[in-house]
Amino acid sequence: MTPGYALTVDPDLRDLRAADHLLLKLAAELALPEGMFGCTHLVRDDRPRVALSFTLPSEPLLRTAREALTGQGHEVTAGLPDAVGRAVAYPGSAALTGTLTIAELLGRSAIDRVTVLGAAEPPDPGTRLLTRDHVRPHWQSGTLVLSAMPAVGGVLVPFEVPDPTPCCADH
Known part of the structure; x- marks a missing residue:
């Protein structure tokens, strides 16, 4: 940052x-x-x-x-x-909508890299990311990093969901 x-x-x-x-x-x-x-x-x-x-x-x-x-x-x-x-x-955040490849995400925004939960290596640049129009990267050692996770259909999604269920919502 x-x-x-x-x-x-x-x-x-x-x-x-x-x-x-x-x-x-x-x-x-x-x-x-x-x-x-x-x-x-x-x-x-x-x-x-x-x-x-x-x-x-x-x-x-x-x-x-x-x-x-x-x-x-x-x-x-x-x-x-x-x-x-x-x-x-952040620069480019408004352009991160719909489904993008990792290469498109990195090319359109200030995000420096993408990590995938449970994966040792970064995702292939051609991997598709379903943004859900909610992309919230974090600063890590001066680098803007988006954490993603695998989803149905072989795509990735940002780890943070746009509308989380509040804790104890059903109680």
Whole structure:
């Protein structure tokens, strides 16, 4: 993750889906450029929650975003909360819809590599990935990595599902 021009917003949310929604809403309201990264970060302290971070390509954009977010009443701090964010908005993310090959996914986005659960080797570039229109890679040692898993029909799917069943939903 490139921390050059970064800021963190702590909206005091505990729900990851709500944090995704807010991050995308704020990015749209701020008209942030394609070159930015918007990530969620799990904050594990005495008040567990999800923080948001935005990494922007220039200091003037950072300043403008900070002023706008602060003006909306958000708690904004400089820098990133950690180096392992979950990317929600990133270069090329909007183009990751439908079914793509691994080569297409890597060529269209800022994702650096794909790993498959239980596999020692990366997937073949021609392997198809059913995106489910929900591709959330994670930063690992400065590299944006998508974790995928095998699915029916010989395709891969992102490990993270778009609409997870809440714990204990049937109780």
